[in-house]
Amino acid sequence: MDFSSICGFRVMFRVNKLIILKVFLMVALTFLVGCSTMPEQIVARDGLAEEPLVSLKAHANRAPDKLTPEFLYLFLTAELAAQRGMYDVALDGYLQAAGQVFDPRIAERATKIALFRKRYQDALKAVSLWLERDSDNLIARRVGAVLAIKEGNGEALLEHMEFVLKADPAGFEETLFELVSSLDSVQEQNNLYKVLEHLLSAYPKKGSIYLAQSLLSLQQGKFQQAKQKVTRALLLQPNWVRAHVIKAQIFVHLGDFQEAERVLQRIIEKRPAMVKLRLLLAQTQINSKDFVAAAKTYQEVLDLHPHDMNSQYALAMIYMQLKEYKQAKSVLLGLVDKPLWGDRSNFNLGRVAALEGDLEQAIGWFDGVLKGDYLFRARISAIELLMDGGFLERSGLRFDEIETVNSSQELRLILLRSQWLSIQSRYSEAFNFLTQSLKKMPDKKEVLYTRALVAEKLDKLAILESDLLNIIDRYPDDADALNALGYTLVDRTERLEEAEIYLTRAIALKGQDAVIIDSYGWLKYRQGLYEQAVSYLQKAYQLEREPEIAGHLVEALWTMGRKQEARGVFEEAMSENPADAYLLQIAHDKEGLSKD
Numbered sequence: 001m002d003f004s005s006i007c008g009f010r011v012m013f014r015v016n017k018l019i020i021l022k023v024f025l026m027v028a029l030t031f032l033v034g035c036s037t038m039p040e041q042i043v044a045r046d047g048l049a050e051e052p053l054v055s056l057k058a059h060a061n062r063a064p065d066k067l068t069p070e071f072l073y074l075f076l077t078a079e080l081a082a083q084r085g086m087y088d089v090a091l092d093g094y095l096q097a098a099g100q101v102f103d104p105r106i107a108e109r110a111t112k113i114a115l116f117r118k119r120y121q122d123a124l125k126a127v128s129l130w131l132e133r134d135s136d137n138l139i140a141r142r143v144g145a146v147l148a149i150k151e152g153n154g155e156a157l158l159e160h161m162e163f164v165l166k167a168d169p170a171g172f173e174e175t176l177f178e179l180v181s182s183l184d185s186v187q188e189q190n191n192l193y194k195v196l197e198h199l200l201s202a203y204p205k206k207g208s209i210y211l212a213q214s215l216l217s218l219q220q221g222k223f224q225q226a227k228q229k230v231t232r233a234l235l236l237q238p239n240w241v242r243a244h245v246i247k248a249q250i251f252v253h254l255g256d257f258q259e260a261e262r263v264l265q266r267i268i269e270k271r272p273a274m275v276k277l278r279l280l281l282a283q284t285q286i287n288s289k290d291f292v293a294a295a296k297t298y299q300e301v302l303d304l305h306p307h308d309m310n311s312q313y314a315l316a317m318i319y320m321q322l323k324e325y326k327q328a329k330s331v332l333l334g335l336v337d338k339p340l341w342g343d344r345s346n347f348n349l350g351r352v353a354a355l356e357g358d359l360e361q362a363i364g365w366f367d368g369v370l371k372g373d374y375l376f377r378a379r380i381s382a383i384e385l386l387m388d389g390g391f392l393e394r395s396g397l398r399f400d401e402i403e404t405v406n407s408s409q410e411l412r413l414i415l416l417r418s419q420w421l422s423i424q425s426r427y428s429e430a431f432n433f434l435t436q437s438l439k440k441m442p443d444k445k446e447v448l449y450t451r452a453l454v455a456e457k458l459d460k461l462a463i464l465e466s467d468l469l470n471i472i473d474r475y476p477d478d479a480d481a482l483n484a485l486g487y488t489l490v491d492r493t494e495r496l497e498e499a500e501i502y503l504t505r506a507i508a509l510k511g512q513d514a515v516i517i518d519s520y521g522w523l524k525y526r527q528g529l530y531e532q533a534v535s536y537l538q539k540a541y542q543l544e545r546e547p548e549i550a551g552h553l554v555e556a557l558w559t560m561g562r563k564q565e566a567r568g569v570f571e572e573a574m575s576e577n578p579a580d581a582y583l584l585q586i587a588h589d590k591e592g593l594s595k596d
Contacts, residue, residue: 104133207236257288482506487519514544547580
């Protein structure tokens with residue numbers, strides 16, 4: 001039985017005739033309009049041929065293929081499996097069927113499914129069959145090149161690349177960059193780079209090869225090599241936009257933002273209508289923290305495309321960075337009623353109102369966020385804003401309204417509720433709440449650390465030490481945990497030698513952290529090394545004028561008899577923190593410290 005008798009054949013095994021009719025109708029439609037049931041990645045842009053899968057034609061003067069019952073069974077099984085999303089079953093059927101007939105379409109279908117399922121060995125078998133049946137097919141050559149890279153087969157890769165270059169010189173560049181984008185590992189990048197070196201010996205004036213090598217080098221962090229290769233490409237094609245963009249990216253990675261901007265500005269002068277170039281320039285200016293220039297560039301984009309909402313939103317964010325809240329608000333108000341932009345605009349209008357000190361308006365904007373990624377952030381921001389404003393009762397009513405969708409959000413909500421309780425000195429409730437939370441999130445570092453701080457307020461020093469040691473055992477370089485344990489031992493116990501071990505490690509890890517420097521200075525004070533103590537405490541106070549740090553410095557200076565200096569620090573700290581309990585206690589304990 002051959003292809004020419006397909007319309008009249010009688011099935012020689014038990015298959016429902018209606019199913020067969022539907023399948024062959026589907027095959028015909030599929031190859032007229034393209035396959036809609038099987039995902040196609042690498043060959044997506046090339047589409048499918050309009051010829052039916054089971055061809056009525058003979059190939060290359062060959063006699064028509066014979067349709068054996070075995071082939072028909074394999075083919076129909078594969079088709080049904082593909083339509084039902086059973087791609088592994090479909091692949092096995094197509095592979096076996098492809099070996100029985102010469103028509104390349106079956107091998108093509110098997111190749112595409114194998115690539116989609118990332119079954120590369122099967123894809124290699126399928127594409128080999130495809131090329132045996134249609135060696136001039138550019139899609140098959142491109143797929144063969146990808147698989148040769150993955151196999152590390154440089155000889156096959158070079159053969160495929162040379163074929164594409166000769167057969168389709170105009171499309172070679174896109175093929176090359178598709179290959180670069182398909183790579184999954186450094187080894188695959190190196191495989192392609194080496195073959196391109198061989199290709200250059202035969203085609204030394206092919207700029208796309210140099211540019212592909214530049215991009216490969218850029219991906220591996222070999223920035224100087226990338227720069228050399230893109231320079232060669234631009235010598236061959238001086239006005240090549242893609243090459244200029246890659247060159248600008250290289251300068252960004254080298255930290256030379258000014259040169260990156262100059263590269264982009266030069267090409268923009270030649271191609272002023274290419275908005276994408278201006279967007280790249282704006283991103284480069286943001287990377288260099290030149291927000292004024294970035295705002296100007298985005299405004300140029302909007303002059304060309306005034307309804308570009310992405311650029312409008314980006315401009316609003318830059319205005320917020322520049323603290324130009326009036327301009328930011330103006331842009332966001334234009335987006336707040338637009339689909340897809342309403343929630344993020346409401347959220348950021350809330351941020352603007354909060355920065356401007358308008359609490360009620362900020363809460364209103366935050367409450368205007370109704371769904372999506374910004375919903376949780378808006379609800380949390382409203383609570384934090386109310387807490388900062390001292391509206392503890394109002395903020396507390398909002399906790400139960402918040403729904404979390406992942407563990408990260410749940411963690412943040414736990415920590416915020418604990419903070420809300422601690423602000424009110426409800427330490428026992430906070431401790432019990434955190435203990436319950438640890439049942440859901442056992443050994444969660446942030447929860448352990450927070451419970452340790454609350455435990456200190458309740459004089460549960462054994463639990464504090466246990467929680468912090470739990471963190472330190474798992475995260476030996478956690479400077480905050482080391483500092484918290486070391487400082488507690490200094491301030492609340494006589495275990496100064498142990499404290500010094502922890503604080504020495506902490507200061508080695510975060511030597512410019514004011515809180516850690518203060519802890520170390522307080523250790524020296526407790527050890528009676530007052531000169532060293534004052535040196536560390538003064539440095540900490542210069543870095544961060546916290547009342548507790550000021551109090552420690554006052555204590556050390558007063559003990560050394562440097563009472564005038566102590567009074568100066570005390571008065572400065574009290575003017576900034578007149579109600580601080582620690583400073584008031586020091587004033588009570590040290591007669592003559594305060595003028596009052």
